[in-house]
Amino acid sequence: MPKLWNETIDAHRHAVREAILNTTTELVKAGGLRSVTMSQIAEKTGIGRATLYKYFSDVEAVLLAWHERQVTGHLHQMAEVAGQPGTPAERLQAVLEAYADIARQRHGGELATLLHQGEHVSHAEHHLAHMVQALIAEGADSGDLRGDIPPAELAQYCLHALTAAAGLPSVAAVRRLVGVTLNGLRPIP
Amino acid sequence: MPKLWNETIDAHRHAVREAILNTTTELVKAGGLRSVTMSQIAEKTGIGRATLYKYFSDVEAVLLAWHERQVTGHLHQMAEVAGQPGTPAERLQAVLEAYADIARQRHGGELATLLHQGEHVSHAEHHLAHMVQALIAEGADSGDLRGDIPPAELAQYCLHALTAAAGLPSVAAVRRLVGVTLNGLRPIP
Numbered sequence: 138m139p140k141l142w143n144e145t146i147d148a149h150r151h152a153v154r155e156a157i158l159n160t161t162t163e164l165v166k167a168g169g170l171r172s173v174t175m176s177q178i179a180e181k182t183g184i185g186r187a188t189l190y191k192y193f194s195d196v197e198a199v200l201l202a203w204h205e206r207q208v209t210g211h212l213h214q215m216a217e218v219a220g221q222p223g224t225p226a227e228r229l230q231a232v233l234e235a236y237a238d239i240a241r242q243r244h245g246g247e248l249a250t251l252l253h254q255g256e257h258v259s260h261a262e263h264h265l266a267h268m269v270q271a272l273i274a275e276g277a278d279s280g281d282l283r284g285d286i287p288p289a290e291l292a293q294y295c296l297h298a299l300t301a302a303a304g305l306p307s308v309a310a311v312r313r314l315v316g317v318t319l320n321g322l323r324p325i326p
Numbered sequence: 327m328p329k330l331w332n333e334t335i336d337a338h339r340h341a342v343r344e345a346i347l348n349t350t351t352e353l354v355k356a357g358g359l360r361s362v363t364m365s366q367i368a369e370k371t372g373i374g375r376a377t378l379y380k381y382f383s384d385v386e387a388v389l390l391a392w393h394e395r396q397v398t399g400h401l402h403q404m405a406e407v408a409g410q411p412g413t414p415a416e417r418l419q420a421v422l423e424a425y426a427d428i429a430r431q432r433h434g435g436e437l438a439t440l441l442h443q444g445e446h447v448s449h450a451e452h453h454l455a456h457m458v459q460a461l462i463a464e465g466a467d468s469g470d471l472r473g474d475i476p477p478a479e480l481a482q483y484c485l486h487a488l489t490a491a492a493g494l495p496s497v498a499a500v501r502r503l504v505g506v507t508l509n510g511l512r513p514i515p
Contacts, residue, residue: 250439283509286502290494294506298487305479313475317483320472321510 154192154202156182161203170200170248204252208261211239219268225275226282230319232269233295237302237311245303266292273322283324291322343381343391345371350392359389359437393441397450400428408457414464415471419508421458422484426500430491455481462511472513480511 160182164173175196179189193199218231243249252258270292276282283291298318302311349371353362364385368378382388407420432438441447459481465471472480487507491500 283506286506290490290499290502291506293490293493294487294503297490298483298507298510300489301479301482301486304482310479313479314483317472317475317480317510318487319510320512320514321487321506321508323509325509326515 150192153182153184153188157184157189157192157199158203158206161199162207165203165244169246170244170252171246173200175199200248200252201255204255205257208257211235212261212264215265216268219272224281225272225279226319229269229272229276229282229322230315232272233299233315233318234312236265236296237299237315238308240299241302241305241311243303262296266296269295276322280324282322285325294318294321339381342371342373342377346373346378346381346388347392347395350388351396354392354433358435359433359441360435362389364388389437389441390444393444394446397446400424401450401453404454405457408461413470414461414468415508418458418461418465418471418511419504421461422488422504422507423501425454425485426488426491426504427497429488430494430500432492434492451485455485458484465511469513471511474514483507483510 157178160178161173163181164177173196175186175189175193178196178199179186182189193202215232215235218235219228221228221231223231266289270288273282273288273291273295277284277288295318298321299314301314305311305314346367349367350362352370353366362385364375364378364382367385367388368375371378382391404421404424407424408417410417410420412420455478459477462471462477462480462484466473466477484507487510488503490503494500494503
């Protein structure tokens with residue numbers, strides 16, 4: 138087959154896959170992880186069930202692919218935030234706020250636990266920890282953040298502290314949590 | 327049956343149960359949660375398997391009872407620490423250090439996740455959060471700790487931040503984590 142035809146096929150497959158995952162986002166938002174079914178996905182995406190099963194073997198496979206895309210998107214979003222202009226402390230604050238917002242949206246339940254056990258999550262957490270660690274090291278060099286404790290430990294402190302966002306009732310409370318967490322990083326007078 | 331006899335029977339049952347759970351502690355320490363078997367428990371406790379099954383239906387039941395006893399013990403330990411003399415900030419530090427030490431010992435794996443889903447854990451976490459919250463409120467009143475954020479939020483911040491202890495390589499690192507976490511609670515100058 139000519140190369141162009143293959144590319145067209147690939148582009149089509151990619152577009153269908155993205156449409157399936159976009160539908161999944163809508164369904165998860167509307168009814169939570171457990172509410173999503175293959176029939177609903179097919180119907181809302183506007184494809185037949187047989188076609189959907191050519192892309193994904195079951196609803197768990199769809200959710201896993203969807204979650205991988207979510208996590209990758211979040212990581213890109215935080216990398217972009219980290220690259221904005223500003224002092225290291227300001228950029229750190231922006232990254233931690235983005236992370237806390239994501240942590241607050243996190244779904245509970247067995248299915249969410251299962252998705253979070255995937256390798257893509259530990260990979261993303263590793264990546265994020267490095268990003269936060271680098272910003273903390275920069276901030277320590279400039280004297281804005283404490284330099285008496287290894288940046289890797291401080292990064293773990295930040296990311297664990299911000300998991301408290303999951304139980305918070307408001308965006309204002311999440312901002313306070315980020316503020317307190319950053320306060321822990323201030324140099325000891 | 328006379329009352330004294332019933333009391334003797336009760337005391338005996340309690341002693342056997344405690345002995346079974348003490349053996350479980352040893353086995354978990356030696357080989358981890360998944361290594362524990364009913365045969366080993368019976369043998370090391372010095373009772374027959376038939377007797378063991380009169381107390382617990384399976385190894386999961388033993389581990390659950392063992393974990394409940396562990397969690398209750400930890401809670402009592404922290405309550406005792408919280409009641410020692412000292413300023414609220416000093417007592418808070420002692421409680422958080424005790425909690426971080428416990429968090430560092432926590433076992434991983436599916437079985438640990440299962441045990442932690444038990445109601446006894448959420449009950450204990452609730453109790454501990456209240457204990458920490460009360461110390462923070464006292465510290466805010468005395469001006470040692472920040473009073474601009476609800477103590478309940480600060481308690482959640484502390485307990486989540488300290489779950490980072492699970493990945494730390496040394497007791498010294500755990501102490502640093504507690505120090506950083508407490509630093510977050512200091513009043514803004």
